[in-house]
Amino acid sequence: MQADVAGTSWPAQAIVAGRGHGQALLLTEALSFWGGYDAVRGCVVESGHPQYGARLAGRVMLMERAKGSSSSSSVLAEAIRNGTGPAAIVMRERDLIVGLGCIVASELYGLHVPVVVVCEATWQALIGLGSAESSALHIHATLPGDCLIRVSPYSAHNGPSTTGASI
Amino acid sequence: MIDLTENDQALLNGQGGDAVALAMRVLARSAALMGAERLLDITSAHIDGCLYHGQASLDFVERLVAGAGKVVVPTTLNVGSLDLIHPELFRGDAAVKAQAQRLMQAHLELGCESTFTCAPYQSHHRPRLGQQIAWAESNAIVFANSVLGARTNRYGDFMDLCAALTGRAPACGLHLAENRLGQVLFELQDFPADLAGRDIWFAALGLFAGKQVGTLIPVFSGLPLDSSEDELKALGAACASTGAVGMFHAVGITPEAPTLSDALGCRAPLQTVAISRAQLQRMRAALSRARPGDRLAAVSVGTPHFSLSEFEQLLALLAEEEAGPRIDFYVNTSRFILWQLEQCGQAQALRSRGITIVTDTCTYITPVMKQTRGLIMTNSGKWAHYAPGNIGVEVAFGSLRECVQSAVRGEVVLDAG
Numbered sequence: 001m002q003a004d005v006a007g008t009s010w011p012a013q014a015i016v017a018g019r020g021h022g023q024a025l026l027l028t029e030a031l032s033f034w035g036g037y038d039a040v041r042g043c044v045v046e047s048g049h050p051q052y053g054a055r056l057a058g059r060v061m062l063m064e065r066a067k068g069s070s071s072s073s074s075v076l077a078e079a080i081r082n083g084t085g086p087a088a089i090v091m092r093e094r095d096l097i098v099g100l101g102c103i104v105a106s107e108l109y110g111l112h113v114p115v116v117v118v119c120e121a122t123w124q125a126l127i128g129l130g131s132a133e134s135s136a137l138h139i140h141a142t143l144p145g146d147c148l149i150r151v152s153p154y155s156a157h158n159g160p161s162t163t164g165a166s167i
Numbered sequence: 168m169i170d171l172t173e174n175d176q177a178l179l180n181g182q183g184g185d186a187v188a189l190a191m192r193v194l195a196r197s198a199a200l201m202g203a204e205r206l207l208d209i210t211s212a213h214i215d216g217c218l219y220h221g222q223a224s225l226d227f228v229e230r231l232v233a234g235a236g237k238v239v240v241p242t243t244l245n246v247g248s249l250d251l252i253h254p255e256l257f258r259g260d261a262a263v264k265a266q267a268q269r270l271m272q273a274h275l276e277l278g279c280e281s282t283f284t285c286a287p288y289q290s291h292h293r294p295r296l297g298q299q300i301a302w303a304e305s306n307a308i309v310f311a312n313s314v315l316g317a318r319t320n321r322y323g324d325f326m327d328l329c330a331a332l333t334g335r336a337p338a339c340g341l342h343l344a345e346n347r348l349g350q351v352l353f354e355l356q357d358f359p360a361d362l363a364g365r366d367i368w369f370a371a372l373g374l375f376a377g378k379q380v381g382t383l384i385p386v387f388s389g390l391p392l393d394s395s396e397d398e399l400k401a402l403g404a405a406c407a408s409t410g411a412v413g414m415f416h417a418v419g420i421t422p423e424a425p426t427l428s429d430a431l432g433c434r435a436p437l438q439t440v441a442i443s444r445a446q447l448q449r450m451r452a453a454l455s456r457a458r459p460g461d462r463l464a465a466v467s468v469g470t471p472h473f474s475l476s477e478f479e480q481l482l483a484l485l486a487e488e489e490a491g492p493r494i495d496f497y498v499n500t501s502r503f504i505l506w507q508l509e510q511c512g513q514a515q516a517l518r519s520r521g522i523t524i525v526t527d528t529c530t531y532i533t534p535v536m537k538q539t540r541g542l543i544m545t546n547s548g549k550w551a552h553y554a555p556g557n558i559g560v561e562v563a564f565g566s567l568r569e570c571v572q573s574a575v576r577g578e579v580v581l582d583a584g
């Protein structure tokens with residue numbers, strides 16, 4: 001499937017600059033990275049979370065909103081450093097704790113994981129793609145301003161999912 | 168775009184040194200993220216960067232130390248991964264221990280005070296009504312905003328330190344009066360009044376409400392007017408565990424909610440949720456599968472850190488029992504509270520009854536407990552929420568009184584009803 005959506009793009013608001021791509025991974029409930037994500041093993045460890053065990057590496061994480069402890073920024077930054085963090089993050093609401101993890105990883109390590117916020121219509125469209133194994137989302141966020149989320153056919157050989165080079 | 172003052176701009180350009188420039192860059196990027204138009208002055212900071220979450224936490228602080236950074240406002244520190252006063256309690260990896268110790272030390276080199284507590288509001292650092300502050304640690308944030316009426320956003324690691332090094336924070340969110348009004352109303356009917364076992368209901372309510380409201384501000388009406396700071400602390404900590412809650416109002420109790428219409432700013436709530444006593448009981452039951460008589464491995468309380476008045480309650484409850492606990496009984500607190508306990512002889516009394524006092528850290532974030540297999544009992548909603556994921560334990564959830572009675576018998580004891 002997804003031949004019809006490849007080439008499609010949706011508008012998004014850039015919150016943290018960066019560039020990343022990968023298959024979408026929808027978190028159907030808010031996740032606190034602190035206490036909820038193991039940055040070494042790279043998987044969701046919050047007991048009872050619907051995506052328990054899910055791996056974020058190389059994926060474009062879709063999470064409507066965040067929750068939980070303020071230590072989540074550190075865990076996210078550490079996951080990005082370890083290569084166990086997401087390639088890009090799409091949310092419905094601005095969240096400082098999530099954004100900050102990405103900002104610090106970019107300042108310290110030059111790993112620029114973008115964070116973007118989308119409207120309800122785009123969110124629904126992206127959720128519709130959630131199970132699409134064959135497509136990848138591409139995000140190139142620059143500040144200030146809006147950007148596009150592009151869809152392409154997914155290939156395991158698309159190259160590194162988050163760029164350390166120029167943004 | 169954000170409107171920086173001349174001084175902000177100078178710091179951004181490196182005139183305050185490399186550390187301050189990095190701090191200002193992170194602040195400015197975060198301000199843009201939050202949609203703030205300017206920065207504002209803050210009068211204190213509470214830093215949650217002392218918990219070792221891996222190399223990234225240490226790299227950031229080392230960068231600031233190397234850049235000759237120093238805090239410019241009174242700055243307290245949250246818990247670390249180690250009990251520096253009782254380091255022998257640490258049972259984890261030696262390399263991690265060394266990194267964690269260095270992380271705590273590096274913060275001291277930046278000029279932070281060695282408080283190592285998640286409850287800085289239980290020391291001399293009590294911000295006043297209306298004061299702008301930059302606090303991290305979810306329970307401290309909720310307490311400062313709700314119970315003290317100080318103003319802070321939900322700061323996380325890094326940003327808190329950037330605020331401390333510059334004395335500035337983005338002017339948005341809970342820093343501004345218009346964003347501090349209640350949004351979701353919880354009407355409590357027949358809230359349990361029995362003081363001795365009441366703590367658990369605040370924790371259970373907090374876990375439930377946090378999940379309901381997400382990022383919105385809850386208003387609780389119908390809480391006992393004599394609700395203590397410890398109970399409000401338990402409520403806020405639990406709310407902030409299951410939701411992104413930065414503030415709540417308790418009508419007739421917290422300073423910005425003398426009346427319901429003050430709490431709501433004369434607007435209608437977005438949603439009203441009536442909660443009966445039977446519903447509270449169901450919420451609580453849903454949080455723990457433990458049954459009376461189940462064997463317990465340990466008890467852990469003091470998340471957030473125990474206050475002096477909680478220690479007094481604990482001593483009184485222990486005095487009601489003929490024997491001391493048969494299982495490990497941990498209480499997390501700050502070193503300042505411990506010093507006060509030692510001065511009045513209560514620390515010795517607690518230890519002689521078999522209580523292990525843990526300072527500077529917390530039992531659910533670091534390997535301190537000897538026994539983490541089996542069932543562990545707590546009265547903390549926050550501990551109950553996070554410990555299973557963090558340290559892989561199973562949790563029994565009960566009031567402080569039930570925790571003490573259970574510890575003495577080595578098995579779960581729950582109040583009737």
